[in-house]
Amino acid sequence: MANLTVEAIELTRLYGGRAAVSDVTFQLQQGQVLGFLGPNGAGKSTTMKMLTGNLAPSAGSVKICGIDMMEHPKQAKALIGYLPEMRPLYKEFTVDEYLTIAARLHQVPSGQIKKAVAHAKERCGLTHMSKRLIENLSNGYQQRVGIAQAIIHNPMVVILDEPTVGLDPIQIRDIRALIKEIGQAHSVIVSTHILPEVEMVCDHVQIIDKGQLVFNGGIDVLKQQRIGNKLLVGLRHPPEAAALRAIPGVTAVEAIDGLWRVQFAEGAQPHEAIAQAAVAQQWGLYHLAPDQTSLEDVFVQLTYHDAATDAPAKAA
Amino acid sequence: MFNIARKELKSMFASPMGWVILAVLAAIFGNYFANGVTNYLEVASGAIRPAERVGITQFVSQTVYGSASFIMLFAVPLLSMRLIAEERRSQTLPFLFSAPLSITDIVVGKFLGLLIFLSTLILYIGFMLTTLNLWSDIDFGYILANTLGLFMLVGSFCALGIYFSSLTSQPIIAGILSFIALFILMILDRFFAADPTSVVLQFSLMKHFQSFANGLIDTGDIAYFALFVTTFLTLTIRRLDADRLRG
Numbered sequence: 001m002a003n004l005t006v007e008a009i010e011l012t013r014l015y016g017g018r019a020a021v022s023d024v025t026f027q028l029q030q031g032q033v034l035g036f037l038g039p040n041g042a043g044k045s046t047t048m049k050m051l052t053g054n055l056a057p058s059a060g061s062v063k064i065c066g067i068d069m070m071e072h073p074k075q076a077k078a079l080i081g082y083l084p085e086m087r088p089l090y091k092e093f094t095v096d097e098y099l100t101i102a103a104r105l106h107q108v109p110s111g112q113i114k115k116a117v118a119h120a121k122e123r124c125g126l127t128h129m130s131k132r133l134i135e136n137l138s139n140g141y142q143q144r145v146g147i148a149q150a151i152i153h154n155p156m157v158v159i160l161d162e163p164t165v166g167l168d169p170i171q172i173r174d175i176r177a178l179i180k181e182i183g184q185a186h187s188v189i190v191s192t193h194i195l196p197e198v199e200m201v202c203d204h205v206q207i208i209d210k211g212q213l214v215f216n217g218g219i220d221v222l223k224q225q226r227i228g229n230k231l232l233v234g235l236r237h238p239p240e241a242a243a244l245r246a247i248p249g250v251t252a253v254e255a256i257d258g259l260w261r262v263q264f265a266e267g268a269q270p271h272e273a274i275a276q277a278a279v280a281q282q283w284g285l286y287h288l289a290p291d292q293t294s295l296e297d298v299f300v301q302l303t304y305h306d307a308a309t310d311a312p313a314k315a316a
Numbered sequence: 317m318f319n320i321a322r323k324e325l326k327s328m329f330a331s332p333m334g335w336v337i338l339a340v341l342a343a344i345f346g347n348y349f350a351n352g353v354t355n356y357l358e359v360a361s362g363a364i365r366p367a368e369r370v371g372i373t374q375f376v377s378q379t380v381y382g383s384a385s386f387i388m389l390f391a392v393p394l395l396s397m398r399l400i401a402e403e404r405r406s407q408t409l410p411f412l413f414s415a416p417l418s419i420t421d422i423v424v425g426k427f428l429g430l431l432i433f434l435s436t437l438i439l440y441i442g443f444m445l446t447t448l449n450l451w452s453d454i455d456f457g458y459i460l461a462n463t464l465g466l467f468m469l470v471g472s473f474c475a476l477g478i479y480f481s482s483l484t485s486q487p488i489i490a491g492i493l494s495f496i497a498l499f500i501l502m503i504l505d506r507f508f509a510a511d512p513t514s515v516v517l518q519f520s521l522m523k524h525f526q527s528f529a530n531g532l533i534d535t536g537d538i539a540y541f542a543l544f545v546t547t548f549l550t551l552t553i554r555r556l557d558a559d560r561l562r563g
Contacts, residue, residue, distance in 0.1 A: 049410075052410075052413075052414045053413065053414060053560075054410050054413045054414055054560065055560060056560050056561045073416075073418070074416045074417070074418065075416070077414055077415060077416040077417075078416035080414060082410065082414040084407070084410040084411075084414075086407035086410075087407075088406075088407060088408040088409070088410050088411030089406075089408065090327060090406075090408060091406070092327060092330045092331055093326075093327070093330060097326065097330075101319075101323050101326070102411075102415075104319045104322070104323075105319050105320070105323070105411075105412070105415040105416075105417065106415055106416065107416055149411070
């Protein structure tokens with residue numbers, strides 16, 4: 001494998017005997033954006049803290065570009081830019097002062113600090129806020145300062161814990177573009193609750209639940225599941241459910257909010273058949289589209305399924 | 317390490333707090349100095365026996381440094397309390413932890429930052445006393461010993477203050493705790509004054525400062541202060557390391 005930037009090997013973290021993260025193993029290559037998904041309290045932030053050396057793992061190890069985080073923390077940390085969940089901003093400083101401190105702490109050579117600060121501000125759209133106190137900035141701009149702080153030393157790996165929280169839609173679009181841009185040359189790990197965001201910016205997706213990795217794969221796999229094998233059909237004069245089910249390829253039908261969700265078999269394409277049947281029998285077809293919510297379904301299925309299989313194991 | 321010290325200095329000067337404390341302390345020390353000079357003439361003219369006569373350096377220095385050691389007792393906890401507690405409260409510690417710095421760098425850097433800040437005051441006192449040289453010959457060695465003593469004393473205050481600051485996320489609690497601890501260490505020698513051989517007496521900060529105040533630079537006292545600082549800085553490093561290990 002070429003250019004591995006992040007390697008997590010059997011990461012485990014115990015809090016008083018309870019495993020917050022257990023046996024998480026993954027790899028990330030240069031030029032990839034990894035999306036980290038999971039419900040609240042699943043261990044996303046804990047994993048990120050361990051990756052950045054803010055928390056010592058109970059077992060397992062982290063390697064950044066081949067450098068072990070435990071053995072050579074200084075060298076490994078120099079390759080990482082990290083934005084924690086709570087923005088680590090010193091509010092008594094101006095944006096320029098804060099970013100200069102960040103650059104200095106991350107060992108940017110003193111001759112290049114000014115350039116690095118200007119570049120980071122430009123990338124995050126902060127140039128016109130240079131002389132403002134961080135305290136007086138709006139929530140969204142503070143978040144941008146947090147991101148600027150993480151990319152100021154041009155790190156190999158950028159780790160962002162929920163970077164788009166509190167931003168307006170335009171800012172979110174900017175930040176996503178920024179993440180994609182960084183992801184081309186370096187590696188990015190992003191955690192988020194927002195599923196479409198993952199689809200837009202990430203190449204790889206990991207879903208973590210109760211400290212365990214339940215899904216780890218390319219975004220294509222997830223996208224396929226998102227388009228899925230479900231159709232939403234809207235009919236003005238709906239027939240009996242049995243009539244819909246009789247259409248070849250359809251395996252299940254359920255009614256939701258005046259629409260019908262039609263499931264079909266893998267590989268079958270019942271779209272035309274449904275349309276033809278609707279015209280022939282005058283059902284009044286007005287809506288026929290793939291079921292867009294299925295990414296959330298995938299997410300719920302993966303996490304819920306795990307909970308269901310977990311429960312009996314605990315009881316036993 | 318020096319970057320952290322620089323950052324701390326900057327943040328102390330970024331808030332009015334730092335300037336106010338500097339200004340107030342400078343005013344207080346200036347007043348003590350002026351009073352000392354005024355009183356000297358009265359006392360010196362009243363002292364008839366040769367044994368009662370003291371030099372102006374010693375007379376004024378005792379007033380200024382005596383008060384300085386006591387006033388620093390209030391000033392240092394005010395400044396040191398926010399060093400780590402404030403970072404903990406505003407969740408900025410990950411910023412330092414994820415930078416390529418060891419915890420030792422962070423703690424020692426913060427300590428140095430505070431010490432440099434307070435050193436400006438110590439130097440200021442030293443310069444103030446040297447101005448006496450315009451009117452009379454003064455004992456520079458005596459002033460040097462006192463300056464060094466005050467520097468060591470303030471260093472110990474800072475180290476203890478940082479340790480208490482690392483224990484809690486409430487700066488005020490850290491301030492009160494370090495004030496109480498310092499106060500006890502200061503007046504320990506009064507409690508045990510009846511028994512000069514007592515071991516407890518050796519722990520008193522004031523007792524070790526006393527020899528500097530008398531113009532004596534004793535390696536034993538230097539070693540005591542150095543040990544004191546090292547102990548509390550090490551404890552702070554251990555405390556922050558525990559954060560990383562236990563979460």
